[in-house]
Every structure is written in structure tokens, then in C-alpha cells.
Amino acid sequence: MATQFIGEHLRPGQLGHFLIIASFVASLFSTFTYFMAARTELKDPEGSRSWLRMARGSFMIHTAAIISIFVTLFYVITHHLFEYHYAWEHSSILLPGKYLLACFWEGQEGSFMLWIFWHCILGLVVMGTAKGLETRVMTFVSLVQVCLGTMIMGIYFGQDIQVGSNPFILLRHSMQAAPIFQMANYMDFIRDGNGLNVSLQNYWMVIHPPILFLGFASSLIPFAYCLAALWKGDYKDFVKPTIAWALLNGAVLGTGIMMGGAWAYESLNFGGYWAWDPVENASLVPWLTLIAGLHTLLVYRSTRRALKLTFFLLILTHLLVWYSTFLTRTGILGKTSVHAFTGDGTALTYHLLGVIALLAIISVGLFQWRRKGIPGIKTEEATLSREFWMFIGSVVLFLSAVQIAISTSIPIWAPLAKWITGKEFAPPVDPMHHYNNIQVWIAIVTGILSATILYMKFKQTESGTLGKRLGITALIAIAMAGFIAWGQHIVIWQYDTMLFAACYGIVANIYYGIVIQKLKFKKLGPSVAHFGFATVLLGILLSSYNKHTISFNNTGVEFDLKKTVAENTKENRENETLFFGVPVAMGDYFATYIGDSDVAGKDKRVYYKVLFERKDLLSQKASERFMLYPDAFINPKGQQGLSSNPSTKHYWNKDVFTYINVAMDNTKEDTSSYRSTIVNKPGDTVFLNNAYMIFKGLSKEVSDKRYTPEPGDLPIRATLEVHDLKGDVTELNPLYILRNKEYVVRLEDTLPSVGVYVRFANLTVHSQDSVSADIMTKQTDPKEKYIVLKALVFPYINVLWIGVMIMVLGFFISLGDQLTRKSKKGDTLIS
Amino acid sequence: MKKMHIVLLILVVASIAAIVSVFGSFSTYETFTSAGREPGKKYYVIGNLQKDKDMVYDPVKDPNHFIFYAKDKAGNVNKVIFNGEKPRDIEKSEQIVMMGYEDGGTFHCSRIQMKCPSKYKKDMVAQGSSS
Numbered sequence: 001m002a003t004q005f006i007g008e009h010l011r012p013g014q015l016g017h018f019l020i021i022a023s024f025v026a027s028l029f030s031t032f033t034y035f036m037a038a039r040t041e042l043k044d045p046e047g048s049r050s051w052l053r054m055a056r057g058s059f060m061i062h063t064a065a066i067i068s069i070f071v072t073l074f075y076v077i078t079h080h081l082f083e084y085h086y087a088w089e090h091s092s093i094l095l096p097g098k099y100l101l102a103c104f105w106e107g108q109e110g111s112f113m114l115w116i117f118w119h120c121i122l123g124l125v126v127m128g129t130a131k132g133l134e135t136r137v138m139t140f141v142s143l144v145q146v147c148l149g150t151m152i153m154g155i156y157f158g159q160d161i162q163v164g165s166n167p168f169i170l171l172r173h174s175m176q177a178a179p180i181f182q183m184a185n186y187m188d189f190i191r192d193g194n195g196l197n198v199s200l201q202n203y204w205m206v207i208h209p210p211i212l213f214l215g216f217a218s219s220l221i222p223f224a225y226c227l228a229a230l231w232k233g234d235y236k237d238f239v240k241p242t243i244a245w246a247l248l249n250g251a252v253l254g255t256g257i258m259m260g261g262a263w264a265y266e267s268l269n270f271g272g273y274w275a276w277d278p279v280e281n282a283s284l285v286p287w288l289t290l291i292a293g294l295h296t297l298l299v300y301r302s303t304r305r306a307l308k309l310t311f312f313l314l315i316l317t318h319l320l321v322w323y324s325t326f327l328t329r330t331g332i333l334g335k336t337s338v339h340a341f342t343g344d345g346t347a348l349t350y351h352l353l354g355v356i357a358l359l360a361i362i363s364v365g366l367f368q369w370r371r372k373g374i375p376g377i378k379t380e381e382a383t384l385s386r387e388f389w390m391f392i393g394s395v396v397l398f399l400s401a402v403q404i405a406i407s408t409s410i411p412i413w414a415p416l417a418k419w420i421t422g423k424e425f426a427p428p429v430d431p432m433h434h435y436n437n438i439q440v441w442i443a444i445v446t447g448i449l450s451a452t453i454l455y456m457k458f459k460q461t462e463s464g465t466l467g468k469r470l471g472i473t474a475l476i477a478i479a480m481a482g483f484i485a486w487g488q489h490i491v492i493w494q495y496d497t498m499l500f501a502a503c504y505g506i507v508a509n510i511y512y513g514i515v516i517q518k519l520k521f522k523k524l525g526p527s528v529a530h531f532g533f534a535t536v537l538l539g540i541l542l543s544s545y546n547k548h549t550i551s552f553n554n555t556g557v558e559f560d561l562k563k564t565v566a567e568n569t570k571e572n573r574e575n576e577t578l579f580f581g582v583p584v585a586m587g588d589y590f591a592t593y594i595g596d597s598d599v600a601g602k603d604k605r606v607y608y609k610v611l612f613e614r615k616d617l618l619s620q621k622a623s624e625r626f627m628l629y630p631d632a633f634i635n636p637k638g639q640q641g642l643s644s645n646p647s648t649k650h651y652w653n654k655d656v657f658t659y660i661n662v663a664m665d666n667t668k669e670d671t672s673s674y675r676s677t678i679v680n681k682p683g684d685t686v687f688l689n690n691a692y693m694i695f696k697g698l699s700k701e702v703s704d705k706r707y708t709p710e711p712g713d714l715p716i717r718a719t720l721e722v723h724d725l726k727g728d729v730t731e732l733n734p735l736y737i738l739r740n741k742e743y744v745v746r747l748e749d750t751l752p753s754v755g756v757y758v759r760f761a762n763l764t765v766h767s768q769d770s771v772s773a774d775i776m777t778k779q780t781d782p783k784e785k786y787i788v789l790k791a792l793v794f795p796y797i798n799v800l801w802i803g804v805m806i807m808v809l810g811f812f813i814s815l816g817d818q819l820t821r822k823s824k825k826g827d828t829l830i831s
Numbered sequence: 832m833k834k835m836h837i838v839l840l841i842l843v844v845a846s847i848a849a850i851v852s853v854f855g856s857f858s859t860y861e862t863f864t865s866a867g868r869e870p871g872k873k874y875y876v877i878g879n880l881q882k883d884k885d886m887v888y889d890p891v892k893d894p895n896h897f898i899f900y901a902k903d904k905a906g907n908v909n910k911v912i913f914n915g916e917k918p919r920d921i922e923k924s925e926q927i928v929m930m931g932y933e934d935g936g937t938f939h940c941s942r943i944q945m946k947c948p949s950k951y952k953k954d955m956v957a958q959g960s961s962s
Contacts (some may be wrong), residue, residue, distance in 0.1 A: 366872035380833045392838055399846040406850065412855070424860040428874040429930060434856045438849050575916055642919065661888050661916040788894040788916055 005172070007187035008083045016072045016168035023065035023116075024149040030058040031142035038135035038231070040472040059142060063120040069152075070117060073110070073167050077103050082710030085174040086110070086167045092195030102205040103196050105213075108348075109167035112151045114209060118217035119145055126221060128265075132237055136228035136265040137221070140311060143552050146222055147355045162347050169339050178355050198643045199632045202265035212260065212283065215253030216321045219223075219286060220292070221245040223318035226311050230366040235375055239301050244818045246294040246314065251811035252285050258804045264656075267645050267795075272547070273800070274540075276435040278333045281408040282324030283671040288401040290317040292394035299387040299394075305377050306391055313398065315363045319356060320405075332411050384463055386456040393449040402441040407434065440494050450530040451508030453518075475513060477504035488795070490545055498541055501809060505534025522817045530811025532803050539800025550587030550656075551576035551791040557818060575661050578610065580755055580785035581690050581725075588614050589656075594753050594789050607631045608660055608787050612649065621743040630660045630789070646762070654795040662788035674759070674776040681768075686775050691754045698763075698771060706747050707735055718760050718773060722751055734758045858930075863909040867875060867933040871943045876938065878903040899925060901938075906950045908935075909910040921945060 008380050037051035073086065078100050082088040090103040090110075096562075104110045123141045130137050144434035154166025172181040173189070180186050196205075201829070222327045229238035261273035261279065275282060293313030296306040327333055330349040381388045387391060395819055406413075414425045428434035481500040490496055509531035517523050578584055578593040595609040606631045614624040646659035677686045679695040686693040696719035707715065725730055735747040737761075746760045762774040861874040884900035897913040898919070911929060921927070924945040931940035 074923055156840070332923065381835065383834060388835065391835070395839060395842055402844065405856075407853075426860045427860040428856040429858045429873040430856070430874075434853055437853055441849070549833060575890075577890050579891075684935075760856075785888060788890045824876040 003182070003184050005187070006185045008170075008569070009081050010081075010237050011082065012072050013170065014082060014166040016069060016076075017166070017279050019065045019069045019072065020149075020152055020166065020168070020380060023062050023473070024123070024146070024153060025147050026058045026065060027142050027145040029137060031053050031146055031244070032063055033058060034135050034139040034142055038139055038644070041135060041265060048135070048315045055135070055142075059123060059127065059138065062142075062145065063124060066113075066116055066120050069115060069167075069414035071553055073090055073113065074100075074104060076168070078695075080193065083172070083187055084169055085169050085171045087381065088190065088193040089191070090196060092193040093191075095201075098203070098206060099196055099201055100585070102200060102392065103303075105209045106196060106200060107167070107204050109152050111209065111213065112148060113167065114213045115217055116145060116148045116152075118214050119148065119220060122217055122221055126224075130225075132540075133225065133228045133232065133234075134239075136231050137224045140224035140227050141220060144224075145359065150351070150355075160341050165348075178495040179185060188225045194650050202263075202267045202645070204267060208259045208263055210254060211307050214258035215249065215283075216286075216325075217250055218245065218249040218319045219290065219321050220289075222249060222314045226314045227363060227366055227629065230311065230374075232371045233370060233373055235307060239297065239414075240528045242819070243294065243297055243301070243315070244815060245817040246290060246297065247818060248810050249296060249317075250287070251808050251815070253283070254811070255808050257283050257287060262801070266648065272544075273796075273797075274544075275303050276404075276431045276510045278330055278408045278766065281404050282327050285401045285405050285408070286320040286324065288397050288404075289320060291400075291629055292318060292397040294392045295390050295397075299390050303377070303381070304375060304489075305381065305387055306394075307376060308393070309375055309394070311367060311374070313394070315367075318364070319360055320401075322352065322356045322359065336523065338394065341366045353392065383458045384456060384461040386453050386458045386461070387454065389449055389453045393446055393453065396442060396445050396449070400439060400446075400727065404435065418700070438626040440498050443537050443540075444494075444498050444501040447498070447505045447534055447554055451512075454509070454512050454527060469511070470508075471509045474504060476507045480507065484542075488542060488546055490761055491540070493539060493599070495545055498537065502534050502538040506531060506538065509534060521813065522820070525810050525812075525814025525817055527810070527815055529807050532805070532807025532810050535803030535806060536800060537803075539657045539796060539798075542796035542798055543794045546795045547794050548587075549790070550589070551789055552660075553593075574790050576791070578787050578789050581753070583613070586612075586791050587793060590615055591789070591791065593785075593789075603634050605631055606663065608663065610658065610787075610789065612656070623719060627657050629657050632660045632663055634663065650798075652798065654793055655797050656791065658789055658791040660787050661790055664785055664787070674757075674762075675779045676774045676776045678774055680772045686720070686777060688722075688754060688756055688777060689779050691721050691722055693756075693775070693777075695720055695732075695773075695775065698773065702735060704733065704735060704747070707737065710739065712740040714741075716763065718775070720758060720775070722756070724754050728753075734760050736760055736763065755785065836937060847916050859905075862903045862905040863907050863933055863938060866938070867936075870934045872934050873930060873932045873941075876903055876930065876931075877926060878909075879926055880924055881908055884908075886917070886921075890916070900931065909938050910936065911938045913943055915941075915943075918943050918945060926961075947949065 015820035033051050033055035037048045037055050040048040040051060073168050076084050076087050078097075079091050079092050080087060086107060086109065087792055089310075090106045091100060095103065104683040105114050119141065123138065123145070125525055126137055126141060127134060127452045151164045152166060154169060155163045157163065172186065175181065180189060183189075222242050225238045225242040225245065229235055229242075238603060257280070260283070264275075265273035290313070293310055293316075296310040296313060299306040323688045326349070329350065332349070381391075410427055417423070417425045451473070452470060455466055477500055480503040481496065484490070484503070485496050485499055490499060509527045511525040512803075513519060513524055513531070517527060548659060573602065576584055576586065576591075578591060580593055583590040583592040589612045591606065592613070593610045594611050597607050608631065610628045610630065612626050612628060613622040615621065616623050626649050628647040628649055630647040632642040634642050642660065642663055644660040644663075648658070649656040679686065680793070682695055684695045686695065690769070698718065699717045700715065702709075702715040704717070707717065714737065716738075721729055721732075722732055730751055730753075732749040732751060733747045735745075737745040737747070739745055744759065744761075746759050750757045750759050757778040759776050760773045761776060764772045766772065832893045850866040859873055861876055863878075864873075864877060865889065866874045868877055868908070878901040880904075881900040881902055885898075887898040894916060895914050897915065899911050899913070900908055901911050902908045911931075913929075913931075919945075926946040928946075929938065929940045930942040931938055
């Protein structure tokens with residue numbers, strides 16, 4: 001007989017299961033009806049309209065079901081229904097409300113949900129705007145929704161093959177083997193969930209995934225428009241909406257990628273914003289092909305060239321989004337990435353490969369079928385034309401994507417390489433070097449092209465004016481680059497060239513925007529975006545080239561004299577131990593660990609106070625002081641060690657970036673003992689390890705928050721002045737209370753910055769005005785209290801962030817222009 | 832031949848050359864023994880932590896010095912010195928990917944990646960039930 005379980009809430013799960021099936025069926029029906037509406041469009045307009053009505057209805061039902069799944073799953077999480085595996089795995093009772101949303105997309109199923117949700121929203125917009133292409137575009141949108149729907153189905157075929165993973169699965173179903181689930185009242189024992197990984201508990205986890213997924217999702221629309229255009233054989237109407245969607249896609253995905261970088265930089269201790277990690281690469285590659293495709297589409301709009309390449313690039317972009325999902329979700333990157341993956345096993349691997357294959361076959365099939373009819377122009381373009389160089393720029397971006405994709409996909413091709421060479425290939429020992437060596441050339445070429453092409457006209461450019469304008473720009477850029485290279489000591493010639501390209505881009509786009517476009521806001525999109533891009537290049541160069549560790553440490557190690565300084569430096573000795581109260585030189589600063597503060601909560605989070613002082617070497621006076629508070633969770637979730645978050649001091653021209661690698665566990669028992677010093681009169685001194693105290697006297701006047709007087713009390717207060725090494729003076733007041741003449745209550749006073757605990761005892765009255773007391777002090781041994789800190793300096797990192805914002809702004813200006821534009825003379829396509 | 836074709840040809844040749852030229856920077860997975868054949872050259876070694884041997888990390892002496900023992904895929908146990916802090920939860924790791932070089936019977940490691948068992952273990956439920 002089946003056990004009747006007690007205390008479960010099964011309704012939300014049943015509703016969730018039903019909604020998942022409903023949304024899947026609705027998307028399937030929507031695909032079919034949209035397909036039929038498209039097929040009958042010409043032959044039977046009346047029939048087509050009724051198919052269309054059904055198709056729209058079912059897509060709306062699909063959307064409503066998806067939103068309801070969202071709400072239901074959110075209900076399960078916010079009501080802490082831990083009988084559901086998803087809630088148990090990703091949330092916990094004490095988790096602050098704002099992170100409950102983050103729990104939603106921490107898991108595989110939730111992030112697929114987020115992706116599906118965005119497709120629904122974008123699908124509704126397409127439904128309202130696509131006009132003659134709606135049936136075809138929406139056929140592909142619905143088809144992709146079907147594919148994604150299978151990801152959250154959780155259907156079993158036989159014992160072992162599971163298709164998709166259902167977010168509403170019960171805990172007792174997901175772990176059937178565990179003996180606890182034999183008990184009917186098992187819910188009495190499951191009081192709390194596992195909670196959100198502490199390193200994900202910050203606001204980035206709340207905002208970054210929705211934006212990144214909107215970026216991924218919006219790649220679907222240009223993809224669907226391209227396939228729709230091929231299907232219909234209509235190569236005019238798709239251009240305008242596809243440009244608009246590609247612009248949106250570029251802006252959002254670009255924002256998402258750089259937000260990931262900012263997250264990594266600001267609150268994860270990866271030690272930077274970009275590391276060519278596979279996860280980062282996987283989202284950069286589709287962005288590159290998208291930008292390339294956007295530019296070839298612009299070429300097509302003005303010259304009717306490059307259409308085939310446009311189709312190839314925009315279709316590829318969406319397939320690459322799926323491929324990046326494949327790389328990051330299946331655990332195939334396990335050995336090569338710093339990100340933690342939930343390897344969901346082979347079922348998901350084949351499932352995703354199946355979807356990619358399906359979409360690829362449809363795309364290639366349509367393309368081959370229409371191949372002959374795709375318009376193109378036989379004649380050769382002029383060398384001094386915008387289209388010629390835009391085309392080349394796009395190819396360069398594509399090649400950049402190819403290189404990154406090949407290097408990132410090493411786990412994919414390693415088995416083949418092993419079969420050929422017999423060696424087991426591994427990622428580069430120094431990935432930064434590996435990628436930078438090639439990508440620096442991409443940066444140079446695209447930097448220069450992105451500025452130069454704006455000066456050219458489509459079809460033919462007058463060479464005299466062009467030469468003059470570009471010559472002046474180049475001269476200014478050389479002066480600017482020379483100045484920066486000299487100031488920043490940039491000596492490697494490749495990077496000097498890149499610096500020139502960035503400066504050239506900045507100068508040329510400012511000049512173009514002001515002089516040629518006369519600051520007409522609507523038309524400024526391209527120059528603003530390209531200016532932003534050049535600024536990003538400059539920011540990357542400045543912040544990475546002179547990024548350096550200031551917590552460089554050699555204590556306790558013999559410097560190996562056989563090696564050069566550079567080789568020794570390479571040995572990664574980048575941690576520095578800071579003992580409590582002892583200043584340590586770090587770059588221009590002296591850093592001192594002066595205290596810590598706990599924050600109440602289940603996971604113990606400790607903020608470490610580190611004082612940074614810049615000292616004048618001659619006068620030894622601090623010319624600048626600031627505090628940093630890197631924090632860490634000590635032993636989170638019963639793990640050993642800590643999980644830390646950085647703290648950064650921002651200057652306008654650089655950041656000082658610190659994080660904790662090792663810290664003492666303060667919960668350990670205090671073992672040091674008290675030391676006593678007898679004082680006889682005011683003015684007597686008590687010496688401490690790192691300070692001294694002057695005894696000021698005793699008093700019966702006691703008003704102290706810590707002490708509540710009781711009848712029969714005789715309270716006595718001692719006054720002690722602590723003088724620390726910095727010259728600061730603090731007063732301490734330990735209390736001694738004789739209660740009912742029977743026993744003594746002692747109240748300690750402490751000074752954390754010196755690490756001292758003071759109490760007093762053994763009051764002896766010698767005469768009217770001579771009383772001696774035993775001042776008992778205890779100090780935490782400074783050698784026992786320490787943190788291990790890593791500190792880095794990133795110069796001019798703000799240039800990068802500002803560049804990204806300007807670039808995204810440029811996308812949106814272009815998008816605004818695109819949405820409001822009327823047909824223009826230059827466009828050959830508008831009839 | 833069109834100009835465009837010439838330019839594209841140059842680009843493709845240049846990129847193939849570039850990819851081939853950096854191909855050498857791909858590393859390989861080795862064992863302690865095979866890495867020892869070229870002392871000083873950096874490789875990746877996959878292994879697992881030998882829990883019965885001591886781990887030494889004393890940040891008071893040197894925060895960049897962590898010593899442990901690992902067994903590689905061929906079954907050889909080797910001493911490993913990592914120039915960094917003791918990674919969190921290394922005791923629980925199933926697999927460690929170490930990047931570094933072998934020299935004089937010691938593997939000098941400058942980067943560690945660990946594969947930990949899923950955070951959500953079944954025995955965590957069992958623990959909860961005994962309380």
C-alpha cells in the first residue's frame with residue numbers, strides 16, 4: 001500500500017505539472033497553426049486568417065501558461081514548500097526576500113523558464129509588429145518554444161532515460177533511495193532548504209540573469225526573421241525589423257556580458273572582470289557574430305550585397321546561443337572552467353545536441369532550397385566604399401569568434417585530437433596570453449575600421465576629402481596614443497598599436513559626430529556606439545596592461561636566484577598575511593588589519609576592517625587614509641574555510657581591489673590568559689603589547705549602560721587611558737561591583753583596535769587616598785589573529801565601464817532612429 | 832579574381848596562421864611521471880587528494896605555501912606545493928586539476944581546480960532526520 005504522507009502541499013505541484021503540459025501543447029499547436037496559416041496565405045486567404053486566429057490564441061495561452069508556471073514556482077519558493085526538490089535545493093527560510101528571485105534562476109529548470117518567458121514576451125511583440133511576416137516568424141518562434149518546453153517536461157522513457165527536468169518534482173521522488181522517505185511524516189524532519197550558494201547572494205544574481213537571458217532570447221527574433229525571409233522568398237520586408245531586433249539584441253546581450261564582467265569584478269574574487277573563461281567566451285561568441293551580421297545587413301540594405309553572409313551570421317548567432325547553453329549546462333566544461341557546473345548528465349547533452357541539430361537542419365535546408373534565388377550583385381564594389389570595408393570588418397569579427405570558439409571548445413575536440421596525436425589536450429597554461437595574442441589584432445583592425453568606415457560613403461567615396469580627414473584624425477590619434485603610452489609605460493608594440501587604434505576610434509568618432517553629423521541626435525547612433533567601442537578597447541588596455549598585485553609576498557621563502565625576478569613573480573605569490581594591528585607595505589600603501597565585525601544571520605558573515613594609509617616617506621605622516629571592508633562567510637553551510645567577497649576603493653583613475661583568502665575562525669575558544677599589574681596611584685602605567693594604559697583613578701560614581709544598580713551594591717569604576725601606537729587615546733572603564741558584601745560582579749571593558757580586555761580586582765585600601773588595584777589585562781596574541789589578503793590595482797577601469805555604457809547608448813539611439821525612420825534615398829530596398 | 836576575394840583569402844590565411852601559431856600554447860594533461868620528463872615545463876595533472884597524508888598550510892609563516900599529496904591517474908602519489916592559499920573544501924574534492932611543473936619529485940602548482948561532489952548530497956537529508 002502506498003504511504004500516505006503527512007504535511008505535504010501537493011496542489012501547487014499538480015497545478016505546475018498541468019501548466020507545463022498545457023504550455024507545451026499550446027506551443028506545439030501554435031507551431032502547427034502558424035505553419036498552416038503561412039502555407040495557405042496565398043491559396044486560401046480566408047482559411048489562412050482562421051488558422052492565424054487559432055495560432056495567435058494558442059500562443060497567448062502558451063504565454064499565460066508560462067507566466068502561471070512562473071507564479072506557481074515562485075509561490076513554492078516563497079512559501080518554503082521544501083517537499084519540492086527545487087525549493088529545497090535552492091532556497092532556505094532565512095534567505096532575504098530579494099534573493100528568493102535569485103533562487104528561481106539558480107537552477108537549471110528556472111533558468112530555462114526565464115529563457116522561455118522572454119521568448120513569450122518577445123513573441124507577443126513580434127505578433128503585434130511583424131505584419132506580413134508574422135505567420136512565418138512566429139512558426140519558428142513557436143517551434144523553439146516547443147524545443148525549450150521539452151527541457152522542463154521531465155518525462156521518463158523507461159527507467160533511465162529522462163527528457164527534461166521538471167521544476168515541480170517532489171523531494172521524495174528525486175531521492176527515492178533515501179530511507180527518510182519511508183516515513184509518512186518525513187516533512188517533520190525537513191525544516192529548511194539548502195539555500196542559495198553564498199557566493200551568489202548578492203544583487204548581481206538578482207539582475208544579471210534576467211538581462212543575460214533577455215540577450216540570449218532576443219537572438220531568436222533575427223534568426224526567425226531570416227528563416228521567414230528565406231521561406232517566403234521575400235528579401236525586402238524582413239530588413240527593417242531585423243535591423244531593429246539585432247540592435248536590441250546587441251545592446252541587451254552586450255549589457256548582459258559586461259554585467260557578468262562587472263559582477264565578477266565587484267563581488268567575486270576571480271581577480272578581474274574578464275578571464276577568457278569558457279562561460280564568458282560562450283556568451284561573447286554569439287555577440288560577435290551578431291554584430292558582424294548586423295553590419296552585413298546594413299550593407300545589404302544600402303547596396304543589396306552580402307545577403308548570404310547576413311543569413312549565415314544571424315542564423316549562426318542563435319545556434320551559438322544554443323551551443324553555449326550546451327557548453328555551460330552539460331558539465332562538459334567541468335575540467336576547464338572556474339564556474340561550478342551542475343553536470344546534468346548525458347540525457348541533457350543529447351537533448352541539447354538534438355535541438356541544435358534540428359534547428360541547424362531546418363536552417364541549412366531552407367538556405368539550400370532558396371540558394372539560387374537569394375539576390376546578390378555580380379559587379380565588384382569600389383575599394384573606397386563603405387560596404388567593402390564593412391564586409392571585411394564583419395569577416396574579421398567572425399574570425400575572432402571562430403578563434404574564441406575553437407579554443408573554448410577544447411573538451412569537444414580533445415577526444416579527436418587524442419585519437420590523431422595520442423596526446424590529451426588541455427587548455428592553455430596561460431589563457432590570457434593565448435587569447436590576447438590573437439585578439440589584440442582583432443581589436444586593432446576592428447578599432448580602426450569602426451572609425452574609418454563612417455567617413456566613407458556607400459558605393460563610392462571621394463578620395464581627396466577622405467584622405468585629408470583621416471590623415472588629420474590619425475595625426476591627433478598618434479599624438480594621443482604616444483602621450484598615453486609614455487605616461488602608462490606601455491612598451492609592447494602590439495599593445496601600442498592597439499592603443500593607437502583605440503585613440504583613432506575615439507578621435508575619429510568625436511570628429512565625425514560633431515563636424516559631419518553636426519550632432520543631430522537621431523543620426524548619432526553609429527558614431528556613439530563606435531566611440532563607445534573604442535573607449536572599451538582603451539579601457540581594457542589601460543586596466544589590464546598595468547593591472548598589478550600589490551599584496552606581493554615573499555616571507556618565509558627563499559628567493560630562487562637562478563630565476564629572474566619576473567619568473568619568481570610568476571609563481572603566484574600574491575597573498576599577504578596581515579597580523580592584527582601590524583601595518584604591511586602594499587604598493588604605495590600600508591595596510592593594517594584593525595578589526596572585524598560580525599553580522600547577525602544564519603550564515604556567519606564577517607566584515608574585516610582593513611585600514612589603508614598612504615604615507616609620506618620623509619614625514620611618515622599619512623597623506624591619505626581609507627578603510628576597506630572585504631567580507632567573508634566563515635564555514636558556510638558546514639563547509640570548511642570561507643567564501644569571500646571583495647571590497648574596492650574607487651578612485652577616478654584606478655581601483656584598489658582587495659579580498660580575503662584565509663581568515664581566522666573567531667568562534668574558536670579563546671585560550672589566552674589574564675596578566676595582572678598592580679597600580680597604586682593615578683598616573684601608574686600598564687604596558688600592553690602594542691599600547692600602554694595610564695591609570696587615572698577609581699570612582700564610586702557609576703553610570704553605565706551595562707550596569708543596572710541593585711540595592712546593597714557598591715559599584716566602583718576604574719578609569720584607564722589607552723594610548724595606542726598611532727597616538728590615539730581611548731578611555732576604558734571596567735567596573736567592580738561588590739554585591740551585598742558577599743560576592744563580586746566584574747564588568748570588563750575592551751578596546752578592539754588594540755585587542756585588549758581589561759578588568760580589575762583585589763582592591764586594597766591602604767589609607768584614605770591610597771587604594772591599590774590589580775588591573776588584569778588580556779590581549780589576543782597578534783600572531784594568532786590574522787587575515788590573508790590579496791590586493792590588486794586596476795588603473796583606469798572606469799574608462800571601460802563608461803565605454804560600455806556609451807556603446808549601449810549608441811545601440812539604443814540607432815534603435816530609436818530605426819523605429820522612426822521613413823524610407824531614405826540611400827536604401828535600394830524601399831520601393 | 833576580385834579584390835574582395837584577395838582580401839578574404841589574406842584574412843583566412845592570416846587567421847589560420849594565427850590559430851596554428853597559438854596552437855602550441857595549448858597544454859596537455861600529463862601524469863606526475865610524464866610531467867617529470869620535462870622538469871620546469873608547465874602541464875596539467877589530474878589527480879585526487881591523498882587524505883591519509885598530511886596537508887600543511889600555515890599562513891602565519893607563509894600565506895602562499897600549501898603542501899599536500901595527490902595521486903595521479905597512473906596511481907603515483909606525489910608531493911604538491913601550491914603557491915597560494917589552501918583552497919576551500921579541498922578535503923571534499925573528488926578530483927583536482929593541478930597546473931604546474933614537476934621538479935625534483937615535487938609538483939609545483941600555480942593553479943588548482945577542484946571538482947566537488949554535488950553540493951546537495953543525500954546524506955544531508957539523513958543528517959536532518961536524526962536531529
